[in-house]
Amino acid sequence: MASAAEPKYDIAVKAVGGKLADCPFCHRSLLTLEEKHVPYTKTFIDFANKPQWLLDVNPAGSVPVMKELATGEWIVDSGTIQDYLEEKFPDPPLGTAEDSPQIGLDVLGKFGAFIKSSPEEAAEKEADLVECLRGLDAHLTAHGPFIGGAAPCATDCAVMPRLYHMQVGTKYFRDWEMPAELAALRQYMDTFMSRDSWKNTYYSPEMVIAGWEAHGIKKLVPAQ
Template sequence: MSTTALRIQPSTTTTAISSAINHIGFTLPRNYAVFRRPRNRNFTVSATASSFDPLQICVKASVTAPNKLGDCPFCQRVLLTMEEKHLPYDMKLVDLGNKPEWFLKLSPEGKVPVVKLDEKWVPDSDVITQALEEKYPDPVLGVPPEKSSVGSKIFSTFIGFLKSKDPSDGTEKALLDELSSFDNYIKENGPFINGEKVSSADLSLGPKLYHLEIALGHYKKWAVPDSLPYVKSYMKTIFSLDSFIKTRALPEDVIAGWRPKVLG
């Protein structure tokens, strides 16, 4: 055990205090004390802190560059959640084309992401992110049920259009219809899906839009039209988040990842 102190401004909230302490690798006990020094009006938070073990997560490795994160949007979703919650993590890169035995022992189906929570390896990004929200509720990333499915059909319609060989089969229109609906939603409710702050819904959709932009741009020379300005603005905002930049795949990996579906 050790004692640490942080000096912060008077306006800093308890939530920010907790996040700051978690970020440097400590947990904040329930009975922490806050003291104000009259001379400079700063606050000192004094707490007995224990080390915070990084969460272990297995993710897809890059196929184009050594020691880089691969192109799985579901892995990025979980990493984004950890980043936004300021949770330290130990990322284990897995070559999905040649899965090692140690990985198959903890993930028999050979799928990523998987995260070790309470001594158990948990698969599925939906399950993992919900577990992280319950276990580490600060900051809150959850959304009301009626907002959780906003934009949820964009990814499947993107895949349909990407794989299509027939320009008149309606797959492009289906994607444009979904993007148009999302454009109207963000216009009325944005800048994020849950309003002013980023949420779990954005962390799920953002990586999929990143794949959409890169894959359709490369394979079909297609881009989100200027007639959908709120979609374009939303994508720009999400892609510029520090957490997103830190966890995004290389464009080359996104292109390589979709090649089998495009070329067959």
């Protein structure tokens, strides 16, 4: 949600049908803006019809890209945007991507491998995902309630969108849920999702599902 104050930035993000869509990297940047209370506006990008100006700014055509309205400077890539905002707006501190705890960032890859796996690979890929989640749960048990401790850090803004994709995608595509014993991780997700930053940057589970379906992921049909 853009602040009522005069916006300082405009950020281009993935959209479908004029609504914020499922890009976890855009979500990372939006959460960072929200947690730092930086006023901004959003420009929605339809991936089926990318504007030429986006390709001029970033030939890869990926988002997010963020423009400082006062200077016209463009900042490209969610990690670069996160570090830029930390330098420009150090209070409240989130830390940079590099100096924040490096844990949980591989959950998207583990989740993706699981939902893409063949029946022969599924048990191995599931075990890899569970191992990743257990490591994050252990960290939160020792250092929580957030990855950074008492307050969110840069890693929280990067990991929570990935966990959301995992939560929605594993349930829909594999009828699978996190093990019940991962209590600290479950509480962490509930706590973060209750924050205004999450509510202001929310997109529906249907957006997540549609995004993965666009990559060819299909719902598992149980054997008869």
